[in-house]
Amino acid sequence: MTAQVIVVGAGPVGLFMAASLARLGVGVRIIDQAAAPSDKSKALVIWPRTLEQLDIHGAVDPFLTEGLKITDVHLMAQRRSLARASLGQLPGAYPFALFLPQSDTERLLSADLLRLGVTVERSVELRSFEPAPTHVTAVLGHADGSTETVRADWLLGCDGAHSAVRHGLSLPFDGETLTSDWVLADLMLDGPAAAEVLISWTPDGVLALFPMGRGRFRVIADVPESQGEVTLDEVQRLLEGRGPGGLTGRDPIWLARFKINERKVARYRVGRVFLAGDAAHIHSPAGGQGMNTGLQDAANLAWKLALVCRGKAGEGILDSYSPERSAIGDLVLRNAGRMTRVALFRARWLQLVRNGIVRVAARLPAFRRRLVGDLSELDLYYPDSPLNGPSIGRWAAPAPGDRAPDCPLVGASMRKTRLFEKLRAGRFVLLSGETAPALPETLAKLVETARFAAGTEVYRPEVLYLIRPDGYVAMTAPADQPDAATAYLSVLLA
Ligand SMILES: Cc1cc2nc3c(=O)[nH]c(=O)nc-3n(C[C@H](O)[C@H](O)[C@H](O)COP(=O)(O)OP(=O)(O)OC[C@H]3O[C@@H](n4cnc5c(N)ncnc54)[C@H](O)[C@@H]3O)c2cc1C
Structure with missing residues (x-):
């Protein structure tokens, strides 16, 4: 076959x-x-850029129905709040981490x-x-x-x-297996556990809490050495020693030890x-x-x-x-x-320096933006891609290689449509603010033309954006020069 x-x-x-x-x-x-x-x-965790990819594919709705939307990440050191970051201000339709x-x-x-x-x-x-x-x-x-x-x-x-x-x-x-040993527990938590990602740094090690919904949480912590099966008692000791206080674990559904591998x-x-x-x-x-x-x-x-x-x-x-x-x-x-x-970090002085730097940095909006941008994967893009075509310049960003944000489109029909819906067919989309330029017949089946709605903040009316089927910008050109897009596509598409 x-x-x-x-x-x-x-x-x-x-x-x-x-x-x-x-x-x-x-x-x-x-x-x-x-x-x-x-x-x-x-x-x-399903991060926003993955949700956008599921949206382009046409399958995001059941995930949104079943998953738990979490916006807040809270970092503590020695039981004191060190920093908070929120995904709530992220651009796009999914300003949260979806827990499923x-x-x-x-x-x-x-x-x-x-x-x-x-x-x-x-x-x-x-x-x-x-x-x-x-x-x-x-x-x-x-x-x-x-x-x-x-x-x-x-x-x-x-x-x-x-x-x-x-x-x-x-x-x-290539890569390495880290020497540290880790414990994982998915279990019910009684006590004041918030619906947020909590990372707690202590002199003994780190403990992270991730909400799973209906009172269930994941606990992850590094431990001095890997010994036998994980027990609820061991997890409880970690919660008491490193958690925010007042938490009791019960009814575990998964207890495991793991090591961290970093390879590629x-x-x-x-x-x-x-x-x-x-x-x-x-x-x-x-x-x-x-x-x-x-x-x-x-x-x-x-x-x-x-x-x-x-x-x-x-x-x-x-x-x-x-x-x-x-x-x-x-x-x-x-x-x-x-x-x-x-x-x-194990050395006390390193922990103090780390905590001091993070406390100051966390007050800087640019630091917080960078952190949630990387985590959400919305800021990961392809600046050096061999597929990047001509660029009109970064002033017209999104530029070639950048993520193409979703936007409402103006259509001939009454039904409102969006860029991500258009991309679902696996075709490129030539996006403009003016009347869509005509394309040669040879390209018409592989490329859709679309007009973004007036007032769309991310795209500029004086620019033509060619968007790849996976929602990244392929090239940009002045709005009155559609030939640049035709030339690019003619080389790429047979
Ligand atoms: C404790 C833990 C927590 C994690 N938390 C996160 C998280 O929060 N967010 C996140 O993004 N990632 C997380 N990860 C990582 C995530 O689980 C993996 O990245 C993910 O499972 C990778 O998916 P995959 O499809 O590439 O591979 P897998 O899920 O490993 O699937 C591979 C499949 O291939 C099959 N297979 C293997 N060999 C063959 C063969 N010869 N023939 C046929 N079939 C074969 C296997 O049966 C398996 O079903 C976590 C992992 C662990 C262990």
């Missing part, structure tokens, strides 16, 4: 990758070696995939694969012991930290084989960026691969995936690593 694309791994990244490809008309098979989805709550256990995220992504006509093939393991210039041959193992040899145009490794695809490519997973591949693509998600990068849970970064890998690759699979773009467009996402992976890894190391 031949598939255009085989996605290996039905974790959150594989599910979103397969759904994004299916939405854009690509024939996709998705396999997972596990007989059933994981019931673990692992990644709890990863098992629920996977359930909603699976339902979306099914809606698009694709079922996860479970108990099917990728055993080996052989890349060739025109295709990839993969050997799949089934639960009954049989094997199947399949041929696909492309193979996508979304198979997690121990990725068989990464091993098959012999790609080094240098290349996300080798010929017809790609890596995304934990297969390509793993980091400290500080900042909760792992799953989010992986979902955004999927959003980045899917539209490019769909254009190639449909014969609408040359394979050169795929060369942008690795530089764009690898640069983001480096940045996320660096930020999460820094946050972890700063939290783990």
